[in-house]
Amino acid sequence: MSEFVTLEVHTNPWDAHITRGLLESEGIPVLLQNEHQVWANWPFSLALGGVQVQVPANALTRATAILNRRNSGEYQQEVFDIPATGMRCASCGGTRFTRDVNWGQVVLALVTLYWSSVIFPPRKGPMKCADCGGRPEA
Numbered sequence: 001m002s003e004f005v006t007l008e009v010h011t012n013p014w015d016a017h018i019t020r021g022l023l024e025s026e027g028i029p030v031l032l033q034n035e036h037q038v039w040a041n042w043p044f045s046l047a048l049g050g051v052q053v054q055v056p057a058n059a060l061t062r063a064t065a066i067l068n069r070r071n072s073g074e075y076q077q078e079v080f081d082i083p084a085t086g087m088r089c090a091s092c093g094g095t096r097f098t099r100d101v102n103w104g105q106v107v108l109a110l111v112t113l114y115w116s117s118v119i120f121p122p123r124k125g126p127m128k129c130a131d132c133g134g135r136p137e138a
Ligand SMILES: [Zn+2]
Pocket: 089, 090, 091, 092, 093, 094, 129, 130, 131, 132, 133, 134
């Protein structure tokens, strides 16, 4: 069993778990140190040195390379490159879609924010073809 070394430190467990998920999806085992102490007592995070993402020392080089790819935006581009599977525009047959702004929901969110000081985020609008503005086939 290899010794675990700290690869990255986060002040909150959510970010540490996102990094853990990425590394584990690439086959690298991960330990999160101080996670439960931070969940139980949030202000202790800085005093404990944050939530530490630890990997085996023999996987450190590979894990660092994965985080460098993440930091360069490589994974983000892969997410944007995923095609909308199974959807085609009814007008032109295109496969690229965007979302319409649902102005009624935006106005409702602003009114409720003004009226009750509570934010209800507006729902996403319907999909429309990025090429011609048509709707997807049913
Ligand atoms: Zn279209």
